[in-house]
Amino acid sequence: xxxxxxxxxxxxxxxxxxxxxxxxxxxxxxxxxxxxxxxxxxxxxxxxxxxxxxxxxxxxxxxxxxxxxxxxxxxxxxxxxxxxxxxxxxxxxxxxxxxxxxxxxxxxxxxxxxxxxxxxxxxxxxxxxx
Numbered sequence: 001x002x003x004x005x006x007x008x009x010x011x012x013x014x015x016x017x018x019x020x021x022x023x024x025x026x027x028x029x030x031x032x033x034x035x036x037x038x039x040x041x042x043x044x045x046x047x048x049x050x051x052x053x054x055x056x057x058x059x060x061x062x063x064x065x066x067x068x069x070x071x072x073x074x075x076x077x078x079x080x081x082x083x084x085x086x087x088x089x090x091x092x093x094x095x096x097x098x099x100x101x102x103x104x105x106x107x108x109x110x111x112x113x114x115x116x117x118x119x120x121x122x123x124x125x126x127x128x129x130x
Contacts, residue, residue: 014049016080
C-alpha cells in the first residue's frame with residue numbers, strides 16, 4: 001500500500017519511511033536487514049534520518065550476536081503518520097440507448113435472470129423499444 005509522506009522535509013520523510021518499514025516488517029530486526037530492505041546505499045540522507053530517529057528516541061539500537069546491531073521500534077511519533085491519499089472519483093458516462101436495449105440480453109446470457117427481468121422492466125418503463 002502506497003503511503004504519502006510529501007508533507008514532510010526530505011530527512012523527516014526518510015525517517016517516517018524507516019519507521020513505517022519497521023512497523024510493517026516487525027518492530028525488531030537487525031540494522032543490516034533493514035538497510036538492505038530499504039536500499040540504504042541509494043539514499044544520501046540515510047545517516048541524517050537515522051541520527052534523527054535515535055535522537056528523538058523513536059528507535060533503539062542494541063548489540064546482538066556477532067557484532068550485529070538490533071533495531072527496535074520504540075515509538076511511532078505523530079509527525080511520521082502518512083497522509084491519506086485522496087482518490088479521484090471515476091467519471092461515469094450515461095448508458096447509451098443501445099446498451100440499455102441490449103442489457104437484458106447480456107444479463108440473461110450470463111445467467112443473471114433476476115437482474116435481466118429488472119432491466120427489462122426498466123426498459124419498458126423508459127419506453128425504449130426495439
